[in-house]
Amino acid sequence: MLPGDFQPSRPTNKQLIKWGILSLVSLFFVAVVVGVLMFVISAWLGKPLSVFGYDEGPDQPIAFPHTRHVQELGLDCTFCHRNVETGAAATIPPVGLCMTCHAVAGDGLAEVEKLREVAAAGEAIDWVRVHRVPDFVRFNHSAHIIFFSEQDNILSSEVCAVCHGDVGSMVKVEQARYLKMADCVNCHRDNNAPTDCVTCHY
Amino acid sequence: MQEHVQLNSKEVNDILLKDVLGMPKWWLPAVLFFLVVFLAGGAAFGYMLNKGVGVTGLNRPVMWGFFMVNFVFWIGISHAGIMISAILRLTQAEWRRPLTRAAEVLTVFSLTSALMAAPLVHVGRPWRAALWVFPYDFERGVWPNVRSAFVWDPSAVMTYLTASTLFVIIALLPDLAIIRDRTTGTAHKVYSLLCLGWRGTPRQWKLQAVAGILLSALVLPVFVSVHSIVSWDFAVQVGVEGWHSTIFAPYFIIGAIHSGVSAVATVMVLMVWLYKWQKILTPDHLDAIGRLLIIVATIWFFAFFLEWVFALYTLEDPELALRELQVFKHPWMALFIVFLITAYFFPVPMWMFKKVRRNMFWMFVTTISVNIGMWLERFLIIVLGLARRQAFTFDWGTYHPSMIEILMVIATFAWVMFGMLVFAKVFPLIPLFDIKEGMVGGPHKIKIGRKEIPASIHE
């Protein structure tokens, strides 16, 4: 190995242009990869980025306007989600409950007619799930409702908004909160609730 | 050295770069063969990923089997690199020179093998192993459990892998520049990039030498810790009496050096046979390794003996049951005898003879034998530790590896062979600069007692 073996040469202009284009292309490629990764990671950590409508709620088989029922008619959350104070699940109301009003109310509305068809056929509605925690999480609505309503001295139906956002003002229900474990744990810490794993996982 | 053939720089270059710049006829078929075997192991892993750990022979209570044995084995082999490069470098043993790179490369590939075996392959849900290996999980406030030896395992192994890779790279720089100068086209560009602008200036030489020595010193604690931590995987288990022993860390480390140095000797013989490097790798080197091995093997055997003393001294039922299982129960008895013979009683007396130490064939046989024995040693510790007859004789179990496991174990061997061969094709497996450096200093000898041994030079 002799010193001076290596003679660096100045690049020509042609080479410089070639390298410039190459680096631009790779920069673009990197940008695309980073963008995709960001989307995936943000989706992993919380809600998808609000691009291309990824943050919107899903279309339901029957477009049920919470605005109409909650804001305009003043129905309480617990009027339909009856189990929320006593059970683990808030429960979606059965078609029969809808029909207690819609047997007469809402004539002529296309969505109500759909509902009546379903009710007449004796079927159930396949609502699309908006909020979902994985199977290994034991979320219990009643415990949360009772805790917050007692702590803040508010009505049960006012507690719902803590996690679900102001559903009453949503035409299409969307996920308001991340509902990832960090979200749960932080809230539990803030409220001195147990953070023992076995509180939710068993 | 006595039989050292004096070569000049050009001859060294020609000999060592012959197969980097050219390609021996057997190379491609051999590499393809090992690749196929490795891919077969990969396919076995894919099958296991699809079906679950059930495809192995693991059961209750033998929850660790071939994968864990293989993990410990490869970690053991990896200790060759540091032993040869760092310790011998720091102790200025001259004969290490042609062996350092092969040992370090062997370290790198055996560590990747080990990593494949333990965190990746053997867990129930490999896709979640990141939770264990990387503490990414900031948001939930649930961190990896630092009390677990398993958390320290990957970090120790990764540190060791990083250090070994750096070792290889730093030692490679001057050689890469030589190859750069002898290649054209794309190869030239690639080597130019890889050699990081090495020009062989005195400053660069100085930095390279300092980096080498520094790394040697810094890596020594890692060297000790890696296998200590691996031994803690076993030693901290109160539930498995045979493993719960304070001798385990030194016992594992010395065992690792035993198997690692043997593996280097095996690789050395293979290099001579395959690449015809007998002018550089002389019987002198083998002789030196052989002497080192006698010492290492005997210390290892002492540790092994101590472990037995510790176990038997207490006369506790579970320990006695394990030893009974190892020594008197078929088929473990046969394995135990094979292990003892191959790991110590066959090779060490052989190495006592100078003729054997200087004979390529016999050194190959004896060092291979050591590694067969050391593999069995890990098997006998891990599997029998779990399969022992314990208080709950109702749950006493046994273990038979499945084809999937055997295939994956073979694949790790193929992976190391494949890696070494590919490396040897792309980079010189013997450091050219080191050989030349040794030549500059000339064959120094110093007298210790009545013996003359090769001395080191100052770097």
Place this chain on the structure above:
Amino acid sequence: MAELKQTQQRQWGMVIDLDKCTGCQACVVACQSENNIPINEEAHYNQRRAIQWIRVERYWEGEFPDIKARFMPVLCQHCDNAPCEPVCPVYATYHNTEGLNVQVYNRCVGTRFCANNCPYHARFFNFWEPAWPNSLKNQLNPDVTVRSRGIMEKCTFCVQRIARVKRKAKNEGETVNDGDRALSPACVNACPTETLFFGDFKDPNSTVAKMKDKETHGGRGYHLLEEIGTDTNVVYLKKVDKHAEAKEEVHA
């Protein structure tokens, strides 16, 4: 551990009277039914991978015709110094403030380190994906996570029942009652001979605390493999056999 033990509010535990156990296996199936344990197929037994959170072990003693069979229900001992806990790299198993040794399925990566280290062999690994025919899934308990393959599982003292009772008590402002059958694990409720007792060792008035107090001081009580120092929360009461030789008790 000692401090934790003093500050914790409850200490769930079990007392098992070996003199009553007949080995009838009712607890085994009750547990299987409550906790969504996969069906142990024939191959699972042959591979020694059957999952029984509580199992009845049978030990032989003597030779025909003076032969005896001893039955022993074994389940997770919920040790206060649990060997399984410190070895888990991902904190999938830990001790909670009620003395339970908890397994968090979603955290488990399946290193099986804990299972090796459990002196009681109380931990079971899902080597295979559990398979139920679709119609049998109707029976699965919705309160218990269905474990997939690659996950370690073990007895939880039916923590879902404890959680349910505690939640109910909290919502309704009551206290958790020791004798509440809704609180007891499925095995305890099933046992025909009342071999198993479950309760809170911290509550001096509970049945188990009284039994433990009485029996571990000169009575029949003992802890399984006590010499390991795991400090278990399951107290066994010795089998009585008037034909047995009085064994010298060695206390360290």
Place this chain on the structure above:
Amino acid sequence: MAGGGAGAAVLFQACGVPEHELFVESSNEIPEDLVSGLDNWYATICRQCSSTEGIVVRVMEGRAKKIEGNVDFPINEGAHSVRCDAGVQALYHPDRIAAPLVRVGERGSGRWEEISWTDAMERVALQLRNLSNANRAVMVTPPMRSYSGLVADRFMARFGGQYLRYEPLETTNVRRAVKQVFGQDRMPDFDLGNSSFVLSFGADFLNTWMSPVRYGRGYGRFRQGDRERGTMIHVDSRFSMTGANADEIVFIKPGQEGILALSIASVIIDEGLGNASAVSALTNGGRIDMSRFAPDRVASAVGVDAARIRDIAHQFAEHGTALAIGGGSAAAHTNGYFNMVAIYSLNYLVGSVGREGGVNFNPASPLKDIPTGASFSQWRQLVTRMRSREVGVLMVKGADPMYALPGSIGFREASFDVPFIFSFSNSLDDTTAMADLVLPEHNYLEDWDIVDPDPGPGYQSVGFQQPVVRPFFESRGQHLGTKGFADALMGIAGELELDLGLPSTFRELLQDGARTLFNLNRGSVRASDFRAFWNGALQRGGWWDTGARGGNRPTPPALPANVGQAPSFDGNGTFNLIPFASTSLMEGQTADLPWLQATPDPVSTATWRTWVEINIKVADDMDIREGDVVRITSGFGGPDVEPGEGVLALAYPHPGVPPDVVCVPLGQGRRGSGRYAKGRGGNIMSILSPGADRETGALAWASTRVRIEKTGDWVRLPKAENTNPDLATDEGQHIVKITPKDS
């Protein structure tokens, strides 16, 4: 979330990881909205086995989730057996029949077509109507002490056919002996909990015999109750689970239990340890010579030391309250009836009849119309009738005689001569598979009934069975799906215009029964109006009156003069074959349930297969290792089992079985019964000798001698115990600690 899931899914799809693992980590496919609702517990009655146990069922969103014991119910007091829990699996069994089936192929070929209920009922009615003689109709059910049984009984009575009750391991001898010794029609209650000494002969009463949960309850108190720990001696010719729990197990030569009992009696009489009046009554004033049963004279015949017999007699007589129980294999010999008479007579000698800690009697049920029919053993006559084409219609409900009748009786072959067989069944068991028409019945969790527990708790009690879930196959519409047995039978009666003398629907019939109880105005449920009573009884799972205890203490009858006969054996081998009911599968009734198949036998811990317990030393001599497939032949067999072919079973070298005995569990070897039972193991009943009790004609199912030979094959015996050849022993008592004294 979607992005991440999708990304990871794509990534892992290549590796073949099922996507659902990344997303939900569960194979639970039930929609969460359905499962997270509120749970309710409903009380009902377990019908998985013959003992009547009160259960509560956890129901969530219309699905039964978990079965637990009903704490109130007097028989089981909250506990339950291993079989009870698996009821939910019977309900949701994947191979449950979902609609009436009619045979389309050859009989027994297994090709079926679904038809509507209307069609099915019409076909049944047509077949019955077309019978030339009503007597040509035969119905077979298990003994049903319930209103379903009443409907069946009434139907056959009014129609004019023959009604047979079938149980695989007959208890006829025990019941006849109880009738003879105590003058009772019902099984008495054994008050184990208050007893201080139990001497049992052959009955595996903690495991499978009669009412194991009730006995288990008593056993718990017997061992560690508030009184002194009781002593239990078990006399058996095999190592049963009950024997394993006894303080001493006495191995006896098969069939000699009665002689041993008489020998014990002779010691008691000789030494004047017993109740003098009972002695005099039993020996008919000394006219029966008991001295021929003196220990020294019978010791070699029964295989028990004379000194030991005396010791047992002393212990039996000198404990405060002693109880003698017999049954199981002791009753299944050609002298089984005499064995039972001798054994139960012992209770008189120590004065434990009708007192606390002894034998207590069950009063008659308050519901007089519930039939008390016990099993009936006229199978040979029935087969003859079938062969000669005297049987036109065979109706089967919940019984499987083609599986469990000895092959030598030839029931299955004879069934080809019956023009029409129909079966009420949930699954295609062996008998149903041979039927022409299958009427799927409701699972017991979907059906109504009122049950009279037998054996009862010693006082009047009635169990109320109610549907806790809607029928699982309801979604198939009213023409398909399942129907309750009683409803269906009443429907058929309606088609036939047969007047059963019962209300028009089964539920009304039950309510009539309940009204009887309501009118008694006593017991556990009392109410001001009937509606409240009905709801109360359903809520509590039954009605009982602890005050209504058994009647007068019976006076001891004299032993029959020919008591003490030796048993006789039949077969070509040297081993006495003792079949036994499996802990989980019983006699095969629950073999279709995977949980029960997977439940280890308490002693051998074996599962899923048929094994044969051979003494470990004998096995060693014969070079038989565990898992060796052995052929068991007796020289008997049926048309399906060639006598030389025998039954194949896996060897289990057993350290506790006497050298001249082999034991085989029942339950496996089924031709049908769904995916978990079909073609699994061997059916030992098929090679039993057709031997019968000399007195009662009951099947002597323990009187066969068999030959054992290795086939050379080896199959691993699936068991919970270790797979190593070493026995699980606990030499240092590290695990199971033993103390000689009670504290």
